Amino acid sequence: MKTYLIIFSITYLFLMFFYAVKYIKNKNTSIDANEFLFANSNIGIVFTFLGILATLFSTFTLQGMPSFFKEHGVGAWIFLGITDVCLAGMLLYFGLKIRKFTRTFKVVPKNMTEILKAQNFDKFSLFFYVLCTTIFLIPYITIQIKGASFLFQQALPIGETPLFWSIIMVSLMLIYSSFGGIRAIYITDAIQGLIILLTTWAVAYFVIKSSNGIENLFIQVSQINQDLLSLPGPKGVLNIQFLLISFILIVLMPYVQPQLTTRILLAKSDKAFLKANVAFAFFVILVILPTVFIGFRGVLIEEENFLLYILTHDTPLIFYALFIIGVMAAAMSTTDSQLMAIGTEWGSFFSKVNIIDNKNAKIYVKIIASIVAIISLILAQSNFKSLILFSINSFIGTSYLLPLVYSVSLKNGVLRKILLTLSVFCVSIFILSMMKIIPKNIFELKIEIILYIIMFFGMSICYFKSNVKV
Amino acid sequence: MKTLSVRIVVLSILIFLISLVSPYFLKKTMFLFNMPVILTFGIICSFTLCFYYFIEIFIYLKEDI
Numbered sequence: 001m002k003t004y005l006i007i008f009s010i011t012y013l014f015l016m017f018f019y020a021v022k023y024i025k026n027k028n029t030s031i032d033a034n035e036f037l038f039a040n041s042n043i044g045i046v047f048t049f050l051g052i053l054a055t056l057f058s059t060f061t062l063q064g065m066p067s068f069f070k071e072h073g074v075g076a077w078i079f080l081g082i083t084d085v086c087l088a089g090m091l092l093y094f095g096l097k098i099r100k101f102t103r104t105f106k107v108v109p110k111n112m113t114e115i116l117k118a119q120n121f122d123k124f125s126l127f128f129y130v131l132c133t134t135i136f137l138i139p140y141i142t143i144q145i146k147g148a149s150f151l152f153q154q155a156l157p158i159g160e161t162p163l164f165w166s167i168i169m170v171s172l173m174l175i176y177s178s179f180g181g182i183r184a185i186y187i188t189d190a191i192q193g194l195i196i197l198l199t200t201w202a203v204a205y206f207v208i209k210s211s212n213g214i215e216n217l218f219i220q221v222s223q224i225n226q227d228l229l230s231l232p233g234p235k236g237v238l239n240i241q242f243l244l245i246s247f248i249l250i251v252l253m254p255y256v257q258p259q260l261t262t263r264i265l266l267a268k269s270d271k272a273f274l275k276a277n278v279a280f281a282f283f284v285i286l287v288i289l290p291t292v293f294i295g296f297r298g299v300l301i302e303e304e305n306f307l308l309y310i311l312t313h314d315t316p317l318i319f320y321a322l323f324i325i326g327v328m329a330a331a332m333s334t335t336d337s338q339l340m341a342i343g344t345e346w347g348s349f350f351s352k353v354n355i356i357d358n359k360n361a362k363i364y365v366k367i368i369a370s371i372v373a374i375i376s377l378i379l380a381q382s383n384f385k386s387l388i389l390f391s392i393n394s395f396i397g398t399s400y401l402l403p404l405v406y407s408v409s410l411k412n413g414v415l416r417k418i419l420l421t422l423s424v425f426c427v428s429i430f431i432l433s434m435m436k437i438i439p440k441n442i443f444e445l446k447i448e449i450i451l452y453i454i455m456f457f458g459m460s461i462c463y464f465k466s467n468v469k470v
Numbered sequence: 471m472k473t474l475s476v477r478i479v480v481l482s483i484l485i486f487l488i489s490l491v492s493p494y495f496l497k498k499t500m501f502l503f504n505m506p507v508i509l510t511f512g513i514i515c516s517f518t519l520c521f522y523y524f525i526e527i528f529i530y531l532k533e534d535i
Contacts, residue, residue: 075493077512082489085519089482092523093475215504222499222506229506230498240490247486274527281520285513292509 004321005155012195012325016176016188047186048267048276051337052091053283054189055259056084057196058334060140060391061287062327063147066307069295073228075238076295081288083250088281090251095264095273101409102265107356110265111341112258112405113348114355119408125420129404130345132427133258136397137342138376141335143391145169145380148331151324154308166380169328170373173336178366182266185336192329196287199319199326204290206315207297214293221299228299245448246392249399256398256405259341335373343369393434396448400426403459415462422458426451474530481522489515 043051061080068076102108102115109115116126149162149169158164176184211217218229225234232239254260267273297314298306311320343365344355351358358364400423407419432438433447440447492515493508500507 074506074509074512077509077516078486078489081516082486082512082519085516086482086486089478089519089523092527093479096475213504215501218501218504218506226498230508231493243490251482271531274531278520278524278527281523285516285520289513 002156004318005324008321008325009328012191012329013172015191016172016184042268043186043263043266043272044268045272045275045279047190048263048272049279049283050190050193051186051263052260052276052280053287054192054196054330054333055263055337056087056253056334057193057287058144058147058330060143060334061291062196062200062323062330063151063307064143064391065288065291066295066298069292070298070306072233072235072238073225073230074292075231075233075243077288077292078231078243079238079246080250081285083247084284084288085281086247087251087253088277088284091254091260091264091280092274092277094254095267095277096270098261098264099267099270099273107354108265109354110356111262111344111348112408113345115408117348117354121408121416125404125416126349128420128424129401130342130349132401132423133256133345133398134342134372136394137257137338138372138379139394140391141338141372141376142379144331144335145376148328149380151327154305155320155324161381163381166377169332170335170377173332173339174366174370174373177336177340177369181362182262182340185333185340188329189333189337192326192333193283195322195326195329197283199322200287200290200294202319203310203315203323204293206319207293207310210314211293211297211300217293217296217300221296224299228296241446241449245396245446245452248452249392249395252399252402253395256401257341258345259337262341262344263337335376339369339373340365342372343367397427397430400430400451400455403455403462406459407462410462410466412466415466418458419462422455426455474526478523478526482519485515485519 065076065080068079102110105118107118109118113126113130116129145166146162149165152165152169153162156165176188208214208217211220222229227234232242254264264273267276294307294310297310301309303309311323315323346368347358347361347364348355350364351361355361402423403419403426404423407416410416410419429438429447429451433440438447442450489512492511496507496511498506498508502510505513
């Protein structure tokens with residue numbers, strides 16, 4: 001297995017660096033900030049959809065979802081299988097609006113901070129937006145590093161902790177991102193998307209074979225615990241409140257996650273964006289479906305680390321190696337796109353002019369991406385059990401930025417201030433509830449639901465009070 | 471385009487709500503296409519939504535672009 005792993009690792013690294021170097025050589029002149037950070041907004045259908053797919057699918061999907069199916073049963077499909085397809089619908093709705101909106105500017109902004117700047121938002125609004133996205137995306141980057149390095153450590157142990165593999169992963173990511181910018185990230189995203197699809201289905205195939213067919217697999221699961229075949233699952237986690245919260249936070253991701261907003265704006269045309277969106281919706285199902293079978297196979301295995309058991313006992317070793325490479329590629333592509341997005345948002349924040357006209361933009365972005373990567377690397381060494389539940393808090397936090405993002409479409413200064421206050425209020429209360437200063441449930445309602453009600457109510461009032469809408 | 475986007479959002483929310491309440495109507499002991507009925511129904515919902523996006527976008531691109 002080690003031989004396979006080394007061969008695949010070298011091939012993957014070769015492909016990454018080959019494309020990054022080839023790209024730089026093809027450009028006779030030096031790469032300007034617009035090309036480095038935004039690929040001149042000329043990304044086609046295939047790269048747009050694989051880019052969105054790769055930035056969303058990560059260790060969260062490959063390692064987290066099988067565990068989630070194992071622990072909480074079929075309801076996990078509603079949590080991600082249905083919600084992610086709905087996300088494609090929301091991506092389409094928001095994407096077309098924001099693309100149309102940005103075309104009204106003389107210099108088309110390519111990220112949310114640039115849009116806020118172009119709309120003359122004050123420095124505090126910009127700072128709040130960039131700070132919140134950074135704070136809430138760090139945990140998500142952390143789980144990518146932790147998940148991938150943990151698997152590598154199990155396969156090729158070096159030292160007692162996965163620290164060595166974490167450092168290798170982060171260093172590689174920073175090096176190739178620094179070489180080729182966002183285009184290098186798109187290329188690795190594409191490679192990663194294909195590896196994920198291939199390996200998850202291969203593992204699922206062998207899992208079904210080991211269980212003597214799909215029906216047998218589920219019959220055996222029902223004999224162990226029937227609660228896994230319904231909602232809210234054996235532990236009662238997947239109740240209506242949880243599923244509603246997860247639905248809202250996932251479908252709001254195109255609005256509030258900077259790496260997605262940038263990918264929407266970089267598609268070369270509306271037509272390319274629309275086609276990429278439909279492809280994304282289909283691929284979402286194709287990627288999540290095999291994790292159902294892997295997760296339910298895990299129910300039949302008494303081992304705590306069922307994924308390792310499946311990879312070593314049910315599948316040929318070549319797929320074990322490919323799966324590890326798939327997880328590493330997934331983690332790296334998600335992380336690099338987020339680091340690049342955070343770096344670009346901060347770069348825009350610090351630039352007085354538009355970021356593409358700033359000569360120092362690339363340096364800003366690289367320095368900030370490196371700082372955030374190091375913080376995440378340190379956090380990845382701490383102990384937390386559920387990748388999914390840890391990252392959900394990260395998504396919930398960013399979802400409360402919606403009022404601020406929505407205020408971009410309004411010209412009324414008072415309404416903008418109200419919406420900013422609403423975002424600050426929701427984020428503050430959410431953080432206080434995470435710190436257990438405020439109770440997590442009020443009258444049996446989760447605090448997140450209460451905050452969403454307040455947020456949508458406030459936004460509705462502002463919508464009806466305003467005359468200018470995008 | 472505006473009605474297209476709104477239709478897509480409304481149908482997405484509707485499908486999610488249907489799948490959310492479905493476990494209260496479907497028996498957990500029932501199997502459909504070799505899988506628990508709640509899971510099969512959820513997968514059908516996801517594919518239905520995908521095909522709906524595909525048809526909407528296909529018609530839109532044929533007519534408007």
